[in-house]
Amino acid sequence: MSVTRRQFGPVAASLAAVAAASPAFGQQTNEVVRWRLTSSFPKSLDTLFGASATIARVVGEMTDGKFTLTPFAAGEIVPGLQVLDAVSNGTVECGHTYTGYYIGKNPSFIFDGSVPFGLTPRMHNAWMMFGDGRKLMDEVYDGFNVVALPAGQTGGQMFGWFRKELKTPADFSGLKIRTAGFGGKVFAKLGAVPQQIAGGDIYPAMERGTLDACEWVGPYDDEKLGFNKVAKYYYTPGVMELEAVNQLMISKAAWSSLPPRYQMILKYACSYSMTEMLASYDAKNAVAIARLVAAGTQLSVLPDEVIKALRVALEAVLDEEAAQNEQFKKILANWRQFRATQHRWFSIADTRADLAVFRSDR
Amino acid sequence: MSVTRRQFGPVAASLAAVAAASPAFGQQTNEVVRWRLTSSFPKSLDTLFGASATIARVVGEMTDGKFTLTPFAAGEIVPGLQVLDAVSNGTVECGHTYTGYYIGKNPSFIFDGSVPFGLTPRMHNAWMMFGDGRKLMDEVYDGFNVVALPAGQTGGQMFGWFRKELKTPADFSGLKIRTAGFGGKVFAKLGAVPQQIAGGDIYPAMERGTLDACEWVGPYDDEKLGFNKVAKYYYTPGVMELEAVNQLMISKAAWSSLPPRYQMILKYACSYSMTEMLASYDAKNAVAIARLVAAGTQLSVLPDEVIKALRVALEAVLDEEAAQNEQFKKILANWRQFRATQHRWFSIADTRADLAVFRSDR
Numbered sequence: 001m002s003v004t005r006r007q008f009g010p011v012a013a014s015l016a017a018v019a020a021a022s023p024a025f026g027q028q029t030n031e032v033v034r035w036r037l038t039s040s041f042p043k044s045l046d047t048l049f050g051a052s053a054t055i056a057r058v059v060g061e062m063t064d065g066k067f068t069l070t071p072f073a074a075g076e077i078v079p080g081l082q083v084l085d086a087v088s089n090g091t092v093e094c095g096h097t098y099t100g101y102y103i104g105k106n107p108s109f110i111f112d113g114s115v116p117f118g119l120t121p122r123m124h125n126a127w128m129m130f131g132d133g134r135k136l137m138d139e140v141y142d143g144f145n146v147v148a149l150p151a152g153q154t155g156g157q158m159f160g161w162f163r164k165e166l167k168t169p170a171d172f173s174g175l176k177i178r179t180a181g182f183g184g185k186v187f188a189k190l191g192a193v194p195q196q197i198a199g200g201d202i203y204p205a206m207e208r209g210t211l212d213a214c215e216w217v218g219p220y221d222d223e224k225l226g227f228n229k230v231a232k233y234y235y236t237p238g239v240m241e242l243e244a245v246n247q248l249m250i251s252k253a254a255w256s257s258l259p260p261r262y263q264m265i266l267k268y269a270c271s272y273s274m275t276e277m278l279a280s281y282d283a284k285n286a287v288a289i290a291r292l293v294a295a296g297t298q299l300s301v302l303p304d305e306v307i308k309a310l311r312v313a314l315e316a317v318l319d320e321e322a323a324q325n326e327q328f329k330k331i332l333a334n335w336r337q338f339r340a341t342q343h344r345w346f347s348i349a350d351t352r353a354d355l356a357v358f359r360s361d362r
Numbered sequence: 363m364s365v366t367r368r369q370f371g372p373v374a375a376s377l378a379a380v381a382a383a384s385p386a387f388g389q390q391t392n393e394v395v396r397w398r399l400t401s402s403f404p405k406s407l408d409t410l411f412g413a414s415a416t417i418a419r420v421v422g423e424m425t426d427g428k429f430t431l432t433p434f435a436a437g438e439i440v441p442g443l444q445v446l447d448a449v450s451n452g453t454v455e456c457g458h459t460y461t462g463y464y465i466g467k468n469p470s471f472i473f474d475g476s477v478p479f480g481l482t483p484r485m486h487n488a489w490m491m492f493g494d495g496r497k498l499m500d501e502v503y504d505g506f507n508v509v510a511l512p513a514g515q516t517g518g519q520m521f522g523w524f525r526k527e528l529k530t531p532a533d534f535s536g537l538k539i540r541t542a543g544f545g546g547k548v549f550a551k552l553g554a555v556p557q558q559i560a561g562g563d564i565y566p567a568m569e570r571g572t573l574d575a576c577e578w579v580g581p582y583d584d585e586k587l588g589f590n591k592v593a594k595y596y597y598t599p600g601v602m603e604l605e606a607v608n609q610l611m612i613s614k615a616a617w618s619s620l621p622p623r624y625q626m627i628l629k630y631a632c633s634y635s636m637t638e639m640l641a642s643y644d645a646k647n648a649v650a651i652a653r654l655v656a657a658g659t660q661l662s663v664l665p666d667e668v669i670k671a672l673r674v675a676l677e678a679v680l681d682e683e684a685a686q687n688e689q690f691k692k693i694l695a696n697w698r699q700f701r702a703t704q705h706r707w708f709s710i711a712d713t714r715a716d717l718a719v720f721r722s723d724r
Contacts, residue, residue, distance in 0.1 A: 061626040062424060117719045120712070121484075122517070122644050129638060130645035155484070156712035218711065237715035239722070264423040265627075271634045276491060282484050283492035286707035299710065302718075311722040340723070345648035347720045348661065349580065350482070350518035351713060353599035356664075357479045358709045360601070360673040361702070 030066065033262060035093040035254065037069045038078040038086060040101065042200050045221055047280050049073055051152040051246060051273040052096045058269035067262050069094070080198040084249060088144045093254040096151060098246055100181030101196070105144070107321050108328045110182050111335055112137045112148070114157075114244040116314045118335075121153045121243045121278060122350075123342040131338050136331045147255045151270035152246025153278045155285075157238045159302055160215030161206075161222065161231035166302065169309035178202050178214035182317060183240045189313035199225060206230040215240070218281060219288035228292050233300045239307055246277070395429045395624060397455040397616065400440040400448060402463065404562050407583055409642050411435055413514040413608060413635040414458045420631035429624050431456070442560045446611060450506045455616040458513060460608055462543030463558070467506070469683050470690045472544050473697055474499045474510070476519075476606040478676045480697075483515045483605045483640060484712075485704040493700050498693045509617045513632035514608025515640045517647075519600045521664055522577030523568075523584065523593035528664065531671035540564050540576035544679060545602045551675035561587060568592040577602070580643060581650035590654050595662045601669055608639070 037056065041048035052071035059067050074080030083095035084102045099113035111133070119127060127133035128150065141148045160177070172190035179187060184194030197205065203226045205211040213231065216222055218238075228234070248270050255263065293299055322329035346352075399418065403410035414433035421429050436442030445457035446464045461475035473495070481489060489495035490512065503510045522539070534552035541549060546556030559567065565588045567573040575593065578584050580600075590596070610632050617625065655661055684691035708714075 058626070058630060062623060062630065064623050117722060120716055122640060125637060125641040126645040126648075129641040156715045158711065236710055237718040238711065239715055239718050242712070242715055242719060261424060261426050264420070268420060268424065268630045268634050271637055272630050275487060275633055275637060278484060279487040279491040282704065282707070283488040285711065286488075286703045289707055289710060290703075307718055307722055341648045341652075342644065343720050343723050345644070345651055346716065348598055348651060349520065349600060349647065350604070351716050351720065353518045353601055353604055354482055354708065354713050355717065356599040356601050356669055357604060358705050358713065360479060360669055361705050 031259070033067045033258065035067075035069045036077065037071045037248075038074075038076070038083055038092045038095040039071055040074055040080040040083050040095070040097040040198075042075075042080075043073040044224060045199065047154070047217070047221060047277060047284070048152065048199075048246070050280065051277050054273040054276055055096070055151060055248060055266075055269050058272055059265055062265045062269065063262070067265065071096075074198060074200075080200075081196075084144060084146070087146050087249045087251050090251050090253060092251075094248055094250040096246060096248055098180065098244060099148075100244070103181060106140060106327075107182075107325060108137075108140045108331050111331050112140070112150075112245060112247065113181055114241045115318075115335070116182055116186055116240040117311055118242060119339060119342065120346070121155055121245075123339070123346070124153075124243055124245060125150075126342065127335070127338050132334050133338075136334060140327065140331075141249075145252050146249045147252060148247040148249050149267050149270040150245055151248040151273050153274045154217050154241075154244040154246075155278050155281050156218075157215065157241040157244060158218050158222070159235035159238045159240060160213055161227045162213040162233040162235060162300075163206075163231045164212070165233055165300065166235060166306060168303070169306055171306075176210065176212045178205065178211050178216075179240070181241075181244075182314070183215070185317045186240070186310055186313045189317060190309060203227065203230065217244070218285045219292055220281065220284035223288050223292055228295060228297050232296075232298050234292065234297045235300050235302050237302060237307075239302070239310060245274075392428065393621070395620065397429075397431045398439065399431045399433045399610075400436075400438070400445055400454045400457040401433055402436055402442040402445050402457070402459040402560075404437075404442075405435040406586060407561065409516070409579070409583060409639060409646070410514065410561075410608070412642065413639050416635040416638055417458070417513060417610060417628075417631050420634055421627055424627045424631065425624070429627065433458075436560060436562075443558075446506060446508070449508050449611045449613050452613045452615060454613075456610055456612040458608060458610055460542065460606060461510075462606070465543060468502060468689075469687060470499075470502045470693050473693050474502070474512075474607060474609065475543055476603045477680075477697070478544055478548055478602040479673055480604055481701060481704065482708070483517055483607075485701070485708070486515075486605055486607060487512075488704065489697070489700050494696050495700075498696060502689070502693075503611075507614050508611045509614060510609040510611050511629050511632040512607055513610040513635050515636045516579050516603075516606045516608075517640050517643050518580075519577065519603040519606060520580050520584070521597035521600045521602060522575055523589045524575040524595040524597060524662075525568075525593045526574070527595055527662065528597060528668060530665070531668055533668075538572065538574045540567065540573050540578075541602070543603075543606075544676070545577070547679045547683075548602070548672055548675045551679060552671060565589065565592065579606070580647045581654055582643065582646035585650050585654055590657060590659045594658075594660050596654065596659045597662050597664050599664060599669075601664070601672060607636075 039052045056069040078086040083097035086092045087095045099109035102109045172192040175192040187194045401414045418431040440448040445459035448454045449457045461471035534554040537554040549556045
């Protein structure tokens with residue numbers, strides 16, 4: 001991520017051009033729209049950055065190339081962790097990012113990213129599409145002047161890389177660990193010192209010893225980022241992130257300037273990118289884990305006692321946040337109820353069946 | 363499904379109209395395209411039939427209503443289990459169906475539907491998008507003159523409804539059971555008498571005693587179809603169907619007549635319908651199961667011995683099929699390798715993590 005930051009002007013000119021060309025609603029439109037799309041992720045990660053490229057390609061395919069999105073990697077025009085700000089203030093039309101990076105601005109963002117001990121990708125989609133998730137989260141995005149479309153999903157993430165074995169909850173004491181989102185708050189409750197830094201900055205920090213442990217996503221990305229060279233123990237199960245959704249955040253002015261047809265095309269292109277990213281991770285992680293283990297990584301299982309302590313800490317963190325924030329409290333109540341119903345159902349059905357089938361493989 | 367079958371003409375006229383209006387490839391097109399879409403499912407099932415409605419709506423949204431698909435329920439213009447034939451011979455432009463219904467024509471269809479002890483929805487997408495699934499399955503569809511787009515996913519299905527308890531593999535002997543796809547071949551190996559009948563015909567057959575047991579999908583659909591009134595035991599885990607994909611099958615002539623932009627719009631609309639259907643099932647099944655249990659359904663767990671016998675029978679069925687059919691043999695080898703890698707990875711990651719989180723709920 002050493003790319004020089006390029007100069008760029010405001011989007012006002014391109015928006016005005018679009019507005020002038022826009023016909024009345026409902027008419028077939030032929031206008032050319034050119035947007036820039038800034039990503040939170042480096043080009044080297046074809047999984048995460050790849051979603052931006054996919055959205056651009058798919059929108060082009062559905063508009064005969066009339067609506068173009070030009071993706072920029074983290075740091076090219078906007079730093080990786082400042083995508084929301086750049087979109088919110090209209091510096092760029094849209095950006096591909098992870099809501100967990102912005103919980104300092106509004107903790108409720110986390111519900112559309114990844115809550116520890118939370119929802120799986122399927123449960124999240126169910127909450128957004130057939131529960132109250134969409135309505136509740138739109139109220140959050142409204143406050144930042146952005147429209148958000150789900151546009152990426154990593155699936156379950158590994159618990160992370162540790163230089164020393166993790167045997168009891170006391171081992172978190174003083175541990176300098178890289179994480180994002182609410183994971184940091186949970187680790188802090190157990191005495192750790194969490195740090196949220198961009199993907200490309202983790203390896204050097206691990207190498208220098210500024211970090212004792214880190215988590216990013218899973219085997220495929222983690223191998224690319226070199227974590228196996230600076231830590232031995234790779235922990236599962238990834239109870240802190242059963243999923244992580246990405247969003248395409250769009251400035252409201254830019255969104256409103258689009259003909260309705262282009263809005264829909266963008267929405268469904270983003271939906272496809274979510275399916276594709278998850279498939280990409282699942283295909284690639286399954287192969288990368290074998291490579292890592294063959295190269296000496298020690299696959300390790302989190303002790304039950306540690307999982308229990310993390311769960312207790314998580315629920316305390318959620319309750320504390322709710323006590324200070326009405327919006328968070330409202331979303332949390334809805335989300336917890338949905339989570340309980342979904343966890344119960346998957347315990348009876350899919351998860352139980354998947355496990356029974358895996359066992360019958362032996 | 364008592365709807366009278368309507369008269370309908372060939373699609374030649376509408377295809378010719380489209381062809382006449384088609385500009386050179388790559389040009390922006392404004393032409394009107396009107397297609398009929400025949401479904402394998404009854405209107406009463408908002409989950410399965412709903413995908414057709416969603417595809418039609420989404421295509422309309424992305425074309426300002428210029429490309430219209432009119433969905434027809436099973437039996438309205440084509441019987442539910444004859445969708446492939448109707449599309450293949452050009453009677454209708456496209457149809458929404460399940461490949462498992464057509465394994466009598468080509469057993470390889472099953473790999474794009476649901477193989478017992480097979481892939482989950484995520485694994486299936488990974489195989490299709492980042493493995494060899496798309497290429498291998500396209501060779502199958504080519505033989506029937508159709509293009510298939512993934513357009514629906516039920517998620518994991520329950521094992522099914524039984525009037526008597528299922529205690530040992532011997533209990534399959536003589537059992538008259540409704541199922542679809544390869545499940546029937548597996549049950550037959552254990553001495554059962556499988557029957558593949560359409561969704562709406564199952565309840566009367568159970569009531570009359572023509573059937574002893576049945577499976578359709580899961581709590582939400584099964585409750586609508588009334589199975590809880592004619593059988594007491596509802597078995598999990600659903601090892602016979604960790605997923606079931608639906609397809610939009612399109613006649614090749616109709617597909618070729620579309621401008622490239624419309625082809626892509628149809629493809630991504632189908633992708634969205636897949637995500638939506640799965641979310642719909644997950645949201646609704648989670649609530650329906652509680653209703654069923656409260657109303658007296660006995661949720662029952664399949665004995666390990668039965669699961670083991672089913673697994674052995676399944677692999678034997680697959681090997682026998684491969685011995686008779688080169689195409690099946692080629693796909694099976696590829697699919698088995700992919701399955702092994704995916705099962706191993708999910709055992710380490712997502713499934714293990716999901717289970718650990720569910721356990722911490724208590």
